[in-house]
Amino acid sequence: MKCPCNPQNNYTDCCQKAHNDILNIKTAEALMRSRYSAFVVANIEYLQKSHHSTTRPNKREKRKIEAWTKSVNWVKLEVLNTAKGTSTDTEGTVEFKAFYIENGQMGVIHENSNFKKENGHWVYVDGKHSAV
Template identity: 45%
Template sequence: MARRTSRTPSRNTAPAACPCGLPGNYADCCGRFHSGGVAAPSAEALMRSRYSAFVVGDVEYLVRTWHPGTRPERLDLDPGMRWTGLEILETEGGSAFHSAGTVTFRASYRGGALHERSRFERVDGAWVYVDGEFLEG
């Protein structure tokens, strides 16, 4: 006698969206930079991937992509911080043809937003975060 089981229909679940705001899933977007397989090709891509690293709590990536001259000795993330979105407002330089660039962005979190102009440079061919200037508004 054949045994019958009830089955719930399987769901086609799409991979989690990337926190950086670009279309696509995390693994194919910022996740590939976080894993160390490839480096971010521009200052904006590095900015987006660093934001995503804050969202997912990837301290190792944040330290690895921080300029050696400005990198803190220790980086502790607030486990209660909930980032909710990234908006790129302006980019200057920072492409494959530049050695430096800036990205102005607004990163929203539960209860507020961080508005910053970040500076990036290439070190040994890879983009790194140098520092940032907090902006009003």
């Protein structure tokens, strides 16, 4: 299977490594890409694990996310910009667009996401959505 975050790579050589062990993630962008892939394959446990403890969805929100991610067809990911978020940083941002089809209509999530290191690995904190 091609990796959802980058069809040039195989899933087993790319995001599956992160999904199996979050410590394999070295940058904020890599975490964001692995989270996109987790949405595509509906790996809700990884989405929870890769979410900052202070903003992690509760059980009800988790069920809603799982139902929604399974109800859409993910099309592609475009990374627009990254700031900081290297292996030596403790925080960073990634701007991206995630395209999907829901009820026959194309949708786009355009977000500038904030990431931090927590417990020695990158996690998603929150993001600002832009109108598309």
